[in-house]
Amino acid sequence: MSSSVFIVGAGFAGSVVARELADAGWNVRLVDKRPHIGGNAFDEFDAHGVLVHRYGPHIFHTNSVRVLEFLSKFTNWRPYEHRVRGVIDGRAYPFPINRDTLNELYGLDLNEEGAAAFYEKVRDPRDPVRTSEDVVLNSVGRDLYEKFFLNYTRKQWGLEPSQLKAGVAARIPTRTNTDDRYFTDTFQSMPAEGYTRMFERMLDHPNIKVELGTDFVEVRGKPDLGHVVYTGPIDAYFDHCFGALPYRSLRFEHEHLPNVAQLQSVGTINYPNDHAYTRITEFKHLTGQLHAGTSIVREYPQAEGDPYYPIPSDDSEALFKRYQTLADGQTDVTFVGRLAEYRYYNMDQVVAGALAAARRLIDARA
Ligand code: FAD
Numbered sequence: 001m002s003s004s005v006f007i008v009g010a011g012f013a014g015s016v017v018a019r020e021l022a023d024a025g026w027n028v029r030l031v032d033k034r035p036h037i038g039g040n041a042f043d044e045f046d047a048h049g050v051l052v053h054r055y056g057p058h059i060f061h062t063n064s065v066r067v068l069e070f071l072s073k074f075t076n077w078r079p080y081e082h083r084v085r086g087v088i089d090g091r092a093y094p095f096p097i098n099r100d101t102l103n104e105l106y107g108l109d110l111n112e113e114g115a116a117a118f119y120e121k122v123r124d125p126r127d128p129v130r131t132s133e134d135v136v137l138n139s140v141g142r143d144l145y146e147k148f149f150l151n152y153t154r155k156q157w158g159l160e161p162s163q164l165k166a167g168v169a170a171r172i173p174t175r176t177n178t179d180d181r182y183f184t185d186t187f188q189s190m191p192a193e194g195y196t197r198m199f200e201r202m203l204d205h206p207n208i209k210v211e212l213g214t215d216f217v218e219v220r221g222k223p224d225l226g227h228v229v230y231t232g233p234i235d236a237y238f239d240h241c242f243g244a245l246p247y248r249s250l251r252f253e254h255e256h257l258p259n260v261a262q263l264q265s266v267g268t269i270n271y272p273n274d275h276a277y278t279r280i281t282e283f284k285h286l287t288g289q290l291h292a293g294t295s296i297v298r299e300y301p302q303a304e305g306d307p308y309y310p311i312p313s314d315d316s317e318a319l320f321k322r323y324q325t326l327a328d329g330q331t332d333v334t335f336v337g338r339l340a341e342y343r344y345y346n347m348d349q350v351v352a353g354a355l356a357a358a359r360r361l362i363d364a365r366a
């Protein structure tokens with residue numbers, strides 16, 4: 001008898017598990033409450049014909065050969081290295097902070113050793129490095145912290161950097177060289193025809209049945225669902241029995257600018273100290289699309305709304321642990337993905353986790 005599985009969520013976590021199990025001969029029913037596949041990586045052509053990411057800019061980067069090989073079955077790639085600049089007092093500087101940032105900001109002419117010596121002089125050593133404030137002060141000191149990090153972080157999370165775990169700010173490196181790429185992974189490329197097209201191919205399998213606009217709450221408890229793979233928020237699965245886990249949300253303000261071929265010099269401009277939004281991304285940089293106009297998105301952080309980011313703080317981690325204990329006791333449910341595992345994962349990390357989860361399920365049935 002073939003195995004069957006019921007998957008909640010058609011983002012990376014749910015779709016990767018779906019395909020792996022379908023390839024192994026399982027019958028897969030995949031539901032998403034949204035009217036589309038792809039989860040937060042969903043992209044679409046806007047009313048002006050520009051390919052945009054509905055839920056904010058998604059740039060693919062990975063060091064994992066396994067993840068790359070899996071995804072490459074469903075897409076070709078367009079090489080793209082993301083670049084970001086941060087605006088301080090009306091001027092845009094390379095970000096993450098590198099040697100050029102220091103030289104331009106302070107009117108210096110540092111070489112690599114000079115930049116290392118500069119950080120050594122201005123840094124505010126912290127031991128232990130526990131919070132995001134510690135991370136930044138420890139590496140670049142107070143002035144750069146206040147210019148680039150403090151207000152951006154307050155805006156993005158509604159918290160002080162001292163309330164956030166070290167891992168949040170540790171996503172951003174500090175450089176003594178002039179590398180102005182946002183990421184340094186060995187593989188940095190965008191799906192050639194977009195994320196949605198890649199998901200369509202991933203889910204195009206005779207063993208996979210996709211039902212969109214279907215909320216798990218409508219079907220849970222029905223007999224014969226089989227094993228459940230759940231990729232939504234973990235607290236919602238347990239009816240928020242310990243209280244709601246905090247997730248940070250965003251409001252996306254999309255805009256098309258006709259007859260502006262290029263608005264920004266780089267894909268994303270960050271605004272740590274101005275505006276209610278954190279950053280503006282211009283999609284044509286990411287996709288390489290040619291168009292007479294351009295489409296951008298501004299991201300406004302907010303507490304209410306769709307859950308986009310788990311909040312890495314001591315309090316939320318403690319609450320998550322209580323839900324995780326419940327989850328560990330569910331033999332007929334697998335929790336996987338950014339919301340279900342309450343982890344600030346990038347796309348490739350979610351794919352790696354989903355491949356591993358599918359393997360465990362297959363092995364358990366073998
Ligand atoms: P999701 O994509 O959130 O998918 C979960 C799905 O479950 C959703 O479609 C949801 O509708 C569905 N669902 C939830 N509850 C239910 C229910 N009760 N019933 C039915 N369906 C349900 N990563 C990168 O690697 N690079 C980037 O540049 C990058 N940029 C990002 C920018 C933003 C603004 C955000 C928010 C994230 C970004 N990420 C980026 C992270 C990336 O989005 C995630 O790692 C990845 O999409 C998570 O996939 P997932 O399947 O775990 O979750």
Ligand code: UDP
Nearest residue numbers: 086148149150152153156168169171172270
């Ligand atoms: N950050 C900051 N200033 C910036 C960019 C990032 O202070 O100009 C901090 C902020 O706390 C942010 C974190 O670094 O949440 C991680 O940034 P990243 O760009 O990785 O965030 P994401 O793309 O996941 O929203």
